[in-house]
Amino acid sequence: MNAMPEDHRSRTRRPGGAAGLAALAGLAVLAGASTMLVTLVAAPGSWLLGYVSEAGTAGRPLAVAYRSGLVLLAAGVALLGLALRPTSRPVAALLGVAAFLASVSGVVPCTNQCPLPPFEPTTVSDVVHTVASIIGMVVLAGVMAIVAFSSLLRPSTSARFRPDLFRPAERRLSAVAVLVTVPLGATLGLAMLLIGRGPVSAIVERLALFVAVSWLVGMAHLTLLRSSVKIEPWKERNPSHSPDRSKTESPSWSDVSPS
Secondary structure, three states: OOOOOHHHHHHHOOOHHHHHHHHHHHHHHHHHHHHHHHHHHHHOOOOOOOOHHHHHHHOOOOOHHHHHHHHHHHHHHHHHHHHHOOHHHHHHHHHHHHHHHHHHHHHOOOOOOOOOOOOOOOOHHHHHHHHHHHHHHHHHHHHHHHHHHHHHOOOOOOOOOOOOOOOOOHHHHHHHHHHHHHHHHHHHHHHHHOOOOOOOHHHEEEEHHHHHHHHHHHHHHHHHHHHOOOOOOOOOOOOOHOHHHHHHHHOOOHHHHOO
């Protein structure tokens, strides 16, 4: 029997190290998001008003905790990228970019109430924080789309740039996430430009962040399962390779003519 090609053998399942990275990624994202949620709920006033980033502005009692939670979440995104690197380097690279932008949002907070043009005067830190947050979410949505529609890429595409080895569960999760994230993101962008700070932008922003965190935790969980199970991932059945039963079945007694 011929040995399995090295490239195929290395891609039949993710290396064991990916399981540990995926577990750490899921825990980091969950812990970071939980910390951010606690700071939002503990802040004075309704936690459904204003931007989420307002919890990290100077003067807030839990500002440091909020920013630490955001940086921890960014670390989880980076770890997920490392866990997915054996499957798709482009996806891993984009997750690294999203992690960097999320960490910038955590390190560079906005000022009080996160003022944005054209409604309020804005500082440099406000612009940096907002741009990093928006681009980070756009990149993350792009990763969702790549994973969701990876099976549509042509088979002739270079294996290095073909993230088509994601399992159906990962593709379905990503498809749902991107189909929800895109309209939420568009609504949030229009609300920020046309309405500004208010309950509409606050609620839509929280919904978009909930979807993003759910996708990250879900992908980490599925990656952990795939890396832990020591079996070859399922493949689509190819009818052309299935044996012809008419050629393999032995003839019945009724088919044998008497001598």
